[in-house]
Amino acid sequence: MFGLESIVALMSAKGLWIVAPIAVIEGPIVTVIAAWLASRGVFDPVSLTLVVIAADLFGDGLMYALGRWGLGHVPPKLRLKFGLNRARLTQLAKHFEVKGGRTLIIGKITHSAGFLVLVSAGLAKMPVAQFLWYNLIATVPKSLAFVVLGYTLGSAYTKIDGWIGKGSLIMAGVLGVVAITWVIRRGMHRKCN
Numbered sequence: 244m245f246g247l248e249s250i251v252a253l254m255s256a257k258g259l260w261i262v263a264p265i266a267v268i269e270g271p272i273v274t275v276i277a278a279w280l281a282s283r284g285v286f287d288p289v290s291l292t293l294v295v296i297a298a299d300l301f302g303d304g305l306m307y308a309l310g311r312w313g314l315g316h317v318p319p320k321l322r323l324k325f326g327l328n329r330a331r332l333t334q335l336a337k338h339f340e341v342k343g344g345r346t347l348i349i350g351k352i353t354h355s356a357g358f359l360v361l362v363s364a365g366l367a368k369m370p371v372a373q374f375l376w377y378n379l380i381a382t383v384p385k386s387l388a389f390v391v392l393g394y395t396l397g398s399a400y401t402k403i404d405g406w407i408g409k410g411s412l413i414m415a416g417v418l419g420v421v422a423i424t425w426v427i428r429r430g431m432h433r434k435c436n
Contacts, residue, residue, distance in 0.1 A: 279397020
């Protein structure tokens with residue numbers, strides 16, 4: 244949405260007030276750039292860390308809200324096209340009831356599956372307090388890792404942006420292979436029974 248140079252200039256000029264909304268939109272690279280600016284004395288590192296954690300949680304809350312309260316605004320035919328029938332939603336709710344915390348943490352850490360997992364948590368009507376707790380558990384170390392990366396190696400933010408993109412694609416590929424393997428094994432197991 245924004246060029247990286249524009250983000251640097253905007254954050255340098257406007258301060259922490261602008262970091263949060265850009266971090267909600269642009270994600271980890273904003274944290275890396277802001278931490279690099281903190282290493283140069285533009286921001287206080289502790290304040291910056293709190294802001295990016297809050298921004299990440301806010302953005303995740305929006306995705307959860309989209310899943311939880313947005314489904315009613317989707318036409319029924321489109322819901323069915325995406326496979327969101329009652330049986331599937333019931334199954335999703337059961338999954339999040341039993342494995343919701345683990346699913347959220349894995350989705351947040353892998354970054355690639357984050358959007359899908361966060362919206363699914365909302366669709367499953369995972370209790371808000373539970374969602375926020377597990378999301379916080381995953382967000383803090385992830386945000387700290389990007390702050391440390393930016394603080395120490397942030398001058399290479401253009402390369403880091405490429406690494407984040409490539410890492411996300413690799414994780415998406417790995418998750419895709421795992422999902423396909425799971426579906427195939429599940430199908431074979433059903434045939435054997």
